[in-house]
Amino acid sequence: MNLFKLRGGVHPQGRKELAEKHAIRQLPMPERLFVPLQQHVGAPAQPLVRVGDQVLKGQLIGAGQGFISAPVHAPTSGRIAAIGDFSAAHPSGLSSPTVTIEADGLDNWLPTRSVDDPFALSPEEIANAVGAAGIVGLGGATFPSAVKLSLSRKNNVHTLIINGGECEPYITCDDRLMQERAAEIIEGVRLIRYAVGATRVMVGIEDNKPVALREMQAAAAGTEVKIVAVPAMYPMGWDKQMIRALTGCEVPADGRTADIGMLVHNVATAFAVRDAVRFGRPLVSRVLTVSGGAIATPANLQVPIGALVEDLFSFCGGFSQKPARMVLGGPMMGVELFTAAVPVVKGTSGVLALTQQEIGSTQAAPCIRCSNCVRACPVGLLPLELAAHIRSGDSGAAVSRGLKDCIACGCCSFVCPSHIPLVHYFNFAKGELMEQERGKLKQSATKILAEERLARIERIERERLEAAAKRKAAREAKKRAEQMSKMEVA
Amino acid sequence: MKTIAHSPHAHAPVTVSRVMLTVMLALLPATLYGFWIYGWPAFNIWVVTLLAAVIGEAFVLRLQQRPVRPVLSDCSGLLCAWLLAISLPPWTPWWIALLGSWFAVIIAKHVYGGLGQNPFNPAMAARVMLLISFPVEMTTWIAPLDSAHAPGWLQGLAVTFTGAQVDGMASASLLGHVKTEFTRGIELQQALAGYYAPLQALWGNRAGSMGETAALLLLAGGLFLIARRIITWHAPVAMLVGVFVPSLLFSSINPVHYAGPLYHLLSGGLILGAFFIITDPVTSPNTATGQLIYGLCCGLLTWIIRTWGGYPEGVAFAVMLMNAATPFIDHYVKPRIYGRNRKGDSVSLEPVKKGA
Numbered sequence: 001m002n003l004f005k006l007r008g009g010v011h012p013q014g015r016k017e018l019a020e021k022h023a024i025r026q027l028p029m030p031e032r033l034f035v036p037l038q039q040h041v042g043a044p045a046q047p048l049v050r051v052g053d054q055v056l057k058g059q060l061i062g063a064g065q066g067f068i069s070a071p072v073h074a075p076t077s078g079r080i081a082a083i084g085d086f087s088a089a090h091p092s093g094l095s096s097p098t099v100t101i102e103a104d105g106l107d108n109w110l111p112t113r114s115v116d117d118p119f120a121l122s123p124e125e126i127a128n129a130v131g132a133a134g135i136v137g138l139g140g141a142t143f144p145s146a147v148k149l150s151l152s153r154k155n156n157v158h159t160l161i162i163n164g165g166e167c168e169p170y171i172t173c174d175d176r177l178m179q180e181r182a183a184e185i186i187e188g189v190r191l192i193r194y195a196v197g198a199t200r201v202m203v204g205i206e207d208n209k210p211v212a213l214r215e216m217q218a219a220a221a222g223t224e225v226k227i228v229a230v231p232a233m234y235p236m237g238w239d240k241q242m243i244r245a246l247t248g249c250e251v252p253a254d255g256r257t258a259d260i261g262m263l264v265h266n267v268a269t270a271f272a273v274r275d276a277v278r279f280g281r282p283l284v285s286r287v288l289t290v291s292g293g294a295i296a297t298p299a300n301l302q303v304p305i306g307a308l309v310e311d312l313f314s315f316c317g318g319f320s321q322k323p324a325r326m327v328l329g330g331p332m333m334g335v336e337l338f339t340a341a342v343p344v345v346k347g348t349s350g351v352l353a354l355t356q357q358e359i360g361s362t363q364a365a366p367c368i369r370c371s372n373c374v375r376a377c378p379v380g381l382l383p384l385e386l387a388a389h390i391r392s393g394d395s396g397a398a399v400s401r402g403l404k405d406c407i408a409c410g411c412c413s414f415v416c417p418s419h420i421p422l423v424h425y426f427n428f429a430k431g432e433l434m435e436q437e438r439g440k441l442k443q444s445a446t447k448i449l450a451e452e453r454l455a456r457i458e459r460i461e462r463e464r465l466e467a468a469a470k471r472k473a474a475r476e477a478k479k480r481a482e483q484m485s486k487m488e489v490a
Numbered sequence: 491m492k493t494i495a496h497s498p499h500a501h502a503p504v505t506v507s508r509v510m511l512t513v514m515l516a517l518l519p520a521t522l523y524g525f526w527i528y529g530w531p532a533f534n535i536w537v538v539t540l541l542a543a544v545i546g547e548a549f550v551l552r553l554q555q556r557p558v559r560p561v562l563s564d565c566s567g568l569l570c571a572w573l574l575a576i577s578l579p580p581w582t583p584w585w586i587a588l589l590g591s592w593f594a595v596i597i598a599k600h601v602y603g604g605l606g607q608n609p610f611n612p613a614m615a616a617r618v619m620l621l622i623s624f625p626v627e628m629t630t631w632i633a634p635l636d637s638a639h640a641p642g643w644l645q646g647l648a649v650t651f652t653g654a655q656v657d658g659m660a661s662a663s664l665l666g667h668v669k670t671e672f673t674r675g676i677e678l679q680q681a682l683a684g685y686y687a688p689l690q691a692l693w694g695n696r697a698g699s700m701g702e703t704a705a706l707l708l709l710a711g712g713l714f715l716i717a718r719r720i721i722t723w724h725a726p727v728a729m730l731v732g733v734f735v736p737s738l739l740f741s742s743i744n745p746v747h748y749a750g751p752l753y754h755l756l757s758g759g760l761i762l763g764a765f766f767i768i769t770d771p772v773t774s775p776n777t778a779t780g781q782l783i784y785g786l787c788c789g790l791l792t793w794i795i796r797t798w799g800g801y802p803e804g805v806a807f808a809v810m811l812m813n814a815a816t817p818f819i820d821h822y823v824k825p826r827i828y829g830r831n832r833k834g835d836s837v838s839l840e841p842v843k844k845g846a
Contacts, residue, residue, distance in 0.1 A: 250829055251828075252830075252836040253827065253828070253836040253837070254829075254836035255829075325499055327499050331497070332497060332498045332500065333497050336499070359495075359499055361505075365505075365506050365560075366606040366607070368771050371776045377825075378828070380825040381825070382777075382824060385820075400834075408497075410498035413497075414500065414502055415502045417504045417505055417509050419501065
């Protein structure tokens with residue numbers, strides 16, 4: 001198939017050889033699981049259990065709130081030990097509401113209902129099953145999948161694109177999943193296609209995964225699903241880049257993929273959809289990669305949601321040397337972890353322990369305007385110019401030059417010979433802007449309140465004066481009447 | 491307190507000093523060849539220029555109370571001095587090299603704020619300053635040496651530092667010779683006769699600065715830089731086209747008065763300028779389209795100055811003029827943002843054309 005020309009992008013050292021040969025293994029059930037109630041974009045789930053309750057694996061423990069939200073289920077059977085704040089997987093180290101489960105070791109499933117022919121279900125039923133299973137985008141975006149499904153149907157999506165790019169270095173979980181469970185993924189893909197009524201289905205897989213490509217091609221033979229090899233480059237897994245590579249279409253800056261009739265899902269999401277629709281099993285575990293130069297034996301693991309990162313590290317034989325940095329996610333867009341005592345969530349595709357040599361130097365030098373960043377940017381921005389505006393405190397100018405179009409992929413920082421933390425500048429400025437906008441909202445709310453108060457004071461004053469005038473008039477009338485009567489008497 | 495490290499947590503194996511050192515490596519063959527054909531004085535000038543740059547840069551950094559070592563170790567000052575050195579007449583007196591070098595790093599670079607901040611290419615700014623201020627010293631060229639006349643090491647020092655003369659060596663550069671002959675009313679073919687052989691030019695066996703004679707070695711260095719992705723092809727190719735097209739056009743209309751493309755391409759500092767000077771990232775535009783425009787204009791201006799200007803060579807002036815136009819080019823030539831048209835508005839819902 002003819003592929004379409006792409007812009008920008010970089011070719012970081014893949015480092016996938018560390019983990020790609022290791023088949024997916026099951027992480028032994030930890031004694032305790034820490035399940036955050038917010039693992040998705042949107043409103044956090046509301047806890048449905050109380051401390052001391054016994055739960056079964058797959059039992060609903062947090063209900064989704066509002067339109068964009070997702071429910072949370074118990075990843076194993078056991079007792080609810082605590083409901084409260086626990087460190088979230090975020091560099092700030094702040095905590096979030098979390099349900100702690102003491103595993104009973106039995107791992108008993110809640111009785112689930114299997115469906116023999118999922119294609120006999122209506123599209124709405126499939127979307128409902130996906131929603132009830134708490135499935136979110138497993139590529140890392142963690143947008144509730146059911147919302148995407150129902151929106152796509154409304155928008156008459158004609159093309160379904162399944163993202164098997166996995167362009168982040170080190171991460172190999174989707175690769176292994178495609179190698180080992182291709183048939184299940186293809187069934188999930190076909191279920192999604194059926195649920196949204198798309199006429200065209202393409203799975204884009206980077207050509208650095210030949211085994212996955214072969215397995216997926218074999219599994220897709222005879223179905224409507226088309227497997228396409230795309231060139232290995234970062235950020236191939238950016239949904240808009242994948243759309244561009246496969247169809248040549250571009251998503252409008254003010255719109256969403258659904259506006260041009262496209263829906264993008266990740267391969268791991270398709271796998272989870274199949275589990276949910278076919279077997280009624282909610283999303284309680286995922287496959288992720290544990291890798292990095294400091295890990296003794298890198299691995300691809302099937303991990304229950306809520307397992308601690310330190311559990312993963314110790315299962316992988318601990319560190320072969322002291323890691324210079326622990327990272328949640330891939331090295332290009334992942335976040336630094338200060339502690340390994342944070343839980344794995346639905347969107348966690350990998351955890352890395354990197355050596356200083358892998359990270360490289362971080363000492364920044366002046367910009368020499370070499371334009372490496374301009375050539376690397378997949379969006380078509382001028383990172384050096386944006387950063388200069390932000391440095392001088394003019395984020396307004398940065399916005400007018402496309403700051404809001406930045407996807408924070410990190411290509412510019414990656415290729416900068418001066419090691420300038422460009423993405424850091426952009427995220428900082430985006431934060432500033434959000435703060436400004438919040439400030440503006442607050443200001444306008446305050447202004448309205450102040451105006452109302454002024455009006456109220458005026459009204460009260462006016463009423464008081466009116467009342468006083470009335471009283472005065474009444475008093476004078478009375479006086480006059482008295483005088484009249486006196487005169488009459490006289 | 492530990493600071494948060496922002497993504498990405500990986501980096502391409504590239505640093506500023508590595509970029510600079512690669513460019514120096516690309517310059518090395520042509521420079522060594524220059525030492526060989528012009529002898530010890532050329533080497534002396536090269537040493538004086540580089541040393542002066544290091545001393546001058548260290549001095550201004552001390553004045554600014556900035557750490558000296560990290561700035562010096564980015565090697566940008568050395569590269570700038572190297573480029574200046576090979577654009578000077580090889581037998582020029584030592585103080586020309588010293589003045590030029592200090593002007594380049596102190597006035598043209600650090601006064602503007604140091605690396606990355608200078609609007610003009612420091613090496614070219616220094617060369618233009620010297621050419622205007624010291625026209626005699628800057629236009630006294632030397633014919634390539636044969637071993638019988640080559641000065642020894644001590645004699646070489648004498649040439650550089652005391653201005654000692656060696657008989658029968660002074661010569662005019664090709665461009666200078668033709669310009670002089672023109673002013674005497676002698677026609678091109680006559681002026682070139684016995685003075686010009688394209689093959690000779692290719693190998694650089696003629697009078698000139700170190701950086702303009704060995705066109706072939708400089709070209710090889712430039713191609714090496716393109717292969718190593720230190721520079722892109724846009725600006726160099728555009729500059730060569732900018733010289734090639736008008737010279738071809740005019741020489742085919744009136745060959746008596748206008749020199750042909752081969753003469754222009756292989757003379758003066760054109761190859762050095764195209765691959766090493768206008769590819770200076772600091773003073774050139776950011777986008778590929780911008781670099782094409784910039785290179786083309788550099789080439790055109792070079793040809794115009796050579797053909798109708800008062801000076802025989804125009805590369806340095808052309809580069810300076812286009813340096814001044816770089817912010818202007820960057821202001822108007824910007825890449826299209828994904829999902830938007832060139833004006834910055836969101837694109838309509840039509841699919842884009844293949845390869846756009």
